[in-house]
Amino acid sequence: MNKILVLLLAAFTLVACDKKQESANTAPAAAAAVSGETVYTEKGCVTCHGAQGKGDGPVGAALKPKPRNFADAKWKNGTDLASVIKSIEAGITGTGMAPYKGVLTADEIKAVAEHVRKLGNKT
Numbered sequence: 350m351n352k353i354l355v356l357l358l359a360a361f362t363l364v365a366c367d368k369k370q371e372s373a374n375t376a377p378a379a380a381a382a383v384s385g386e387t388v389y390t391e392k393g394c395v396t397c398h399g400a401q402g403k404g405d406g407p408v409g410a411a412l413k414p415k416p417r418n419f420a421d422a423k424w425k426n427g428t429d430l431a432s433v434i435k436s437i438e439a440g441i442t443g444t445g446m447a448p449y450k451g452v453l454t455a456d457e458i459k460a461v462a463e464h465v466r467k468l469g470n471k472t
């Protein structure tokens with residue numbers, strides 16, 4: 350009986366230590382600048398737009414219209430940073446592109462806008 354108690358205590362302590370470690374690891378990341386690439390991969394953009402922004406993500410391939418290839422010279426709403434931010438905030442009516450205002454923070458939207466422009470060589 351005592352042995353079980355000791356084991357339980359040991360397990361609990363391990364879990365508690367793990368949690369502490371986790372928050373120590375994530376705190377600096379949260380304080381650092383937002384990475385557009387991280388937003389792109391972790392918030393789902395990549396599933397439609399594809400890792401290289403060619404519009405060939407697994408979900409995007411099934412859409413009509415498909416997400417464009419970001420390397421296209423012209424985009425529906427323009428390729429300058431302000432226009433791209435607007436497209437991401439408001440979405441594109443009549444397509445699978447949802448509005449992300451309120452879903453992502455302003456910093457995340459700006460960072461991911463810069464990332465998709467980079468994928469399309471819009472520098």
Ligand code: HEC
Pocket residue numbers: 388389392393394395396397398408409412414415416417418423424425426427433436437441444445446447449461462465
């Ligand atoms: C459900 C699939 C889907 C997801 C998820 C998605 N998009 Fe889109 N996106 C589209 C489609 C479809 C369009 C419309 C066709 C086009 O213009 O590429 C579009 C359009 C855009 C455009 C405008 C291109 C233009 O022509 O003006 C940008 C910029 C964009 N997406 C960025 C993003 C970013 C950044 C994310 C993640 C925060 C994201 N998309 C998530 C499907 C998606």
